Amino acid sequence: MERRYYQPEIETMPLEKLRALQSERLVRQVRHVYENVPYYRAKMQEKGVTPDDIRGLEDLPKLPFLSKADLRDGYPYGLLAVPLSDCVRIHSTSGTTGKRVVAFYTQNDVDLWEDCVARAIVAAGGTRDDVVQVCYGYGLFTGGSGLHGGSHKVGCLTLPMSSGNTERQIQFMMDLGSTILCCTPSYAAYIGESLKERGYKPGDNKLKAGIFGAEPWTEEMRRDIEASLGIKAFDIYGLTETSGPGVAFECEEQRGMHINEDHFIAEIIDPDTGEVLPEGSKGELVFTSITKEAFPLLRYRTRDICVLSREKCSCGRTHVRMSKPMGRSDDMLIIRGVNVFPSQIETVLLNEGYTPNYQIVVDRVNNSDTLDVYVELPPEKFSDTVREVSQWEKSLASAITTMLGIKPIVHLVSPKTITRSEGKAVRVVDKRKLV
Ligand code: ADP
Numbered sequence: 001m002e003r004r005y006y007q008p009e010i011e012t013m014p015l016e017k018l019r020a021l022q023s024e025r026l027v028r029q030v031r032h033v034y035e036n037v038p039y040y041r042a043k044m045q046e047k048g049v050t051p052d053d054i055r056g057l058e059d060l061p062k063l064p065f066l067s068k069a070d071l072r073d074g075y076p077y078g079l080l081a082v083p084l085s086d087c088v089r090i091h092s093t094s095g096t097t098g099k100r101v102v103a104f105y106t107q108n109d110v111d112l113w114e115d116c117v118a119r120a121i122v123a124a125g126g127t128r129d130d131v132v133q134v135c136y137g138y139g140l141f142t143g144g145s146g147l148h149g150g151s152h153k154v155g156c157l158t159l160p161m162s163s164g165n166t167e168r169q170i171q172f173m174m175d176l177g178s179t180i181l182c183c184t185p186s187y188a189a190y191i192g193e194s195l196k197e198r199g200y201k202p203g204d205n206k207l208k209a210g211i212f213g214a215e216p217w218t219e220e221m222r223r224d225i226e227a228s229l230g231i232k233a234f235d236i237y238g239l240t241e242t243s244g245p246g247v248a249f250e251c252e253e254q255r256g257m258h259i260n261e262d263h264f265i266a267e268i269i270d271p272d273t274g275e276v277l278p279e280g281s282k283g284e285l286v287f288t289s290i291t292k293e294a295f296p297l298l299r300y301r302t303r304d305i306c307v308l309s310r311e312k313c314s315c316g317r318t319h320v321r322m323s324k325p326m327g328r329s330d331d332m333l334i335i336r337g338v339n340v341f342p343s344q345i346e347t348v349l350l351n352e353g354y355t356p357n358y359q360i361v362v363d364r365v366n367n368s369d370t371l372d373v374y375v376e377l378p379p380e381k382f383s384d385t386v387r388e389v390s391q392w393e394k395s396l397a398s399a400i401t402t403m404l405g406i407k408p409i410v411h412l413v414s415p416k417t418i419t420r421s422e423g424k425a426v427r428v429v430d431k432r433k434l435v
Pocket residue numbers: 093094095141142143212213214215216217235236237238239240241244245302304324325334337339
């Protein structure tokens with residue numbers, strides 16, 4: 001028997017009831033952080049708000065925003081809202097040195113997070129008869145353990161593969177008859193290609209669905225993956241700060257992702273003014289986590305640009321749907337699943353004695369991201385010796401790899417050859433056309 005919902009009463013809750021639930025939880029959450037997190041208390045006091053001012057959903061805009069910078073400020077324990085002894089887990093963003101954010105979980109936080117992921121798995125058609133192959137990375141990254149926990153909740157047979165070792169992924173997929181594949185969309189595409197190279201046809205595997213997320217992907221990419229693996233591909237969205245994947249997920253409609261509104265209140269704001277925008281507007285997505293105990297975030301600015309829709313969904317779920325993120329309001333790039341800020345690359349260049357005349361080119365070739373960094377040689381380093389230049393390129397590439405965790409191709413070019421701009425320098429050329 002196919003189970004359409006994991007938690008039917010919640011997932012199909014009438015809007016009025018859902019709003020009342022959100023209001024009640026918000027009021028409680030605001031009190032919780034005010035009483036237990038000095039950082040929040042100070043921020044609220046600065047804005048002249050006390051928990052008494054927050055009586056329901058309509059008072060949400062009175063609260064101050066929280067940003068990644070606040071989380072970095074508070075690193076590591078500054079935003080913790082419960083004693084450390086109540087926490088059972090830590091995860092961290094895929095970002096790198098200096099940009100890392102750590103998030104804490106109580107057992108209850110882990111439970112609720114896994115429920116959210118379980119909803120996504122059931123929405124993708126998952127039941128206890130399924131074999132779920134999890135090839136998101138395990139470890140600090142939330143992808144692996146998030147999908148793993150959700151899969152357990154549904155009662156699926158869970159294959160904790162983690163990422164990489166494609167040969168083994170394919171062998172297990174075939175031998176153990178995986179029916180649901182969970183990984184980044186780029187890895188799914190790569191697995192699809194690898195299967196083809198080995199002479200498999202889409203019908204040769206037992207896969208029926210895939211749950212892919214953690215990075216932007218297009219409808220074209222979805223069609224490619226669906227065709228090469230012979231599956232239906234579902235999107236899943238989340239961020240470490242709000243627990244991980246499962247904040248929102250696609251249903252069989254595949255038209256936007258339902259946000260788990262019993263746990264997260266979503267707002268769309270104008271990224272420049274902070275003004276809350278009316279329903280249907282395109283803007284920055286802001287989340288308030290109303291059930292998290294250890295690391296609750298009030299009005300957290302995700303920097304993801306998208307649109308929310310309350311249009312009735314044929315799946316019966318009442319929770320609001322978010323569009324695929326259409327870009328970011330900061331300059332963060334997601335390359336091979338890793339968060340990259342151009343400023344990090346700039347820091348390395350300056351540390352290594354280069355000038356800040358550079359250009360970052362990101363592309364997607366055969367569904368895999370490429371990162372090329374063009375850097376001008378400083379005049380004093382200018383050399384005709386190819387061997388010397390290629391050695392410098394290698395050493396710079398390795399310094400960048402240490403900083404980012406992913407490997408770029410560095411091209412050292414002659415001084416003054418990177419176009420100077422009259423306005424804002426064009427540091428990043430993203431050719432991936434993900435939106
Ligand atoms: P994760 O651990 O899931 O990668 P991070 O906190 O490192 O989470 O990064 C979160 C960011 O990843 C989001 O703010 C968003 O920009 C991006 N992201 C996550 N899921 C998706 C998705 N399904 N589609 C597009 N972007 C996504």
